[in-house]
Amino acid sequence: MVRILFSAPPGLWAEYRAPLTRALDEAGIKAEIVTGTGDPAAIDYVVFAPGGGLSDFTPFTGAKAVLSLWAGVETVVGNPTLTQPLCRMVDAGLEEGMVEWVTGHVLRHHLGFDRDICATEPHWDQRVPPLARDRTVAVLGLGALGRACAEALAALRFRVLGWSRNPRAVPGIDCHHGAEGLRPVLEQAGIVVLLLPRTPETEGLIDAERLSWLPEGAVLLNPGRGALIDEAAVLAALDAGRLGHATLDVFRTEPLPPDHPFWRHPRVTVTPHVASETRPASAARVIAENVRRAEAGEPLLFRVDRARGY
Structure with a gap:
């Protein structure tokens, strides 16, 4: 026994x-x-x-x-x-939950749901979103969860770029790695999904410099680890219009303090660490x-x- x-x-x-x-x-x-x-x-x-x-x-x-x-x-x-x-x-439960959260929020931003859901006055905005094949999504982190999310997004016909610190090969995903591979991935990404572990190398990975590599109006999704982002840099990029939106599920301090500026920012969505349980x-x-x-x-x-x- x-x-x-x-x-x-x-x-x-x-x-x-x-x-x-x-x-x-x-x-x-x-x-x-x-x-x-x-x-x-x-x-x-x-x-x-x-x-x-x-x-x-x-x-x-x-x-x-x-x-x-x-x-x-x-x-x-x-x-x-x-x-x-x-x-x-x-x-399997962790993986399925993460895939559902990531694909749901990628589609939400891709299709512009917030524009319609948040409307308070009658409007008839017929802007048509691009097809998924014309939108590039970058998945940073190609472990079990990152790979599953990248494959699910590719199945929806998004153009998916994957990045990891060490070489990875995922069929159907354009994979990059190492310090030299990060910039070309971010420069093409309309939506970025962070699924890296927290290590000394990934702490504060998404800082002011790397945010500046993104196309103007790009969207950041972080269901990985709160420490992956420089919070002040993200807020500054949002205020400058460089970053279009940040949907965040994890934070350096949890629960997120009531006075944290993420709660009040009009282009930040906070979810309470529920992406994958x-x-x-x-x-x-x-x-x-x-x-x-x-x-x-x-x-x-x-x-x-x-x-x-x-």
């Missing part, structure tokens, strides 16, 4: 108890799941999300892996006490599969590369 510690913010255990128990049973894993550490050395696996009170992994000398419930691991990957293998969350049913199956793999001596899924930070 394996012993699993579930360490997450209060309230999550009630959501995960049944699906995680069921997923472990379906995987053929006999497990005891606890929410208190008791004897840390007796714990075989830690299911982890920030906010559960666990910050020192040193006592978990018998733990074979720490299994994150979050796709992003920037809050824990640099923890010097975490020497166990760390796996991030990649599951971990769904307990699908996430539990990922956790159970990694436990099964570790017990069988097989490679873990989605193991984090500590040097790269994800």
Whole structure:
């Protein structure tokens, strides 16, 4: 029997108890799941999300892996006490939710829905939007979520440019990489989607200089990480008319403070970090599969590369 510690913010255990128990049973894993550490050395696996009170992994000398419930691991990957293998969350629920949010907001801006929905006076504006094939969308970040979104947008016939820090190949997507590949991508993008992880290299990536590379009136969508953008630079670009709109789901401080200028700016849409949530049913199956793999001596899924930070 394996012993699993579930360490997450209060309230999550009630959501995960049944699906995680069921997923472990379906995987053929006999497990005891606890929410208190008791004897840390007796714990075989830690299911982890920030906010559960666990910050020192040193006592978990018998733990074979720490299994994150979050796709992003920037809050824990640099923890010097975490020497166990760390796996991030990649599951179908996260991917589907992100694809729906991204395609929905890309289409909203592409078709100009805001112009019609926000009208307060009778109007008959018959401006016809271009076809998707005539609109270029740049997806920055071609991991599991970025790739899925790029492929969905390409299926809608948008011209999709992909950018990543390291070389990637995605069929049907014009892929670029490295510092030298970013400018030509941004210079062509009518809509930019940020789906990069937060690392020292991506912190503040979208700054004043890179915003100046965009075509005038371009739209920025950020469902990735709040730290990817320089907030002051985005506001300045919006005020100058350089940036047409920013639809933002993630922020450096969450919840977004009530006095933050994003709330009041007429060309900013705030969504409350809902672009892609971990769904307990699908996430539990990922956790159970990694436990099964570790017990069988097989490679873990989605193991984090500590040097790269994800």
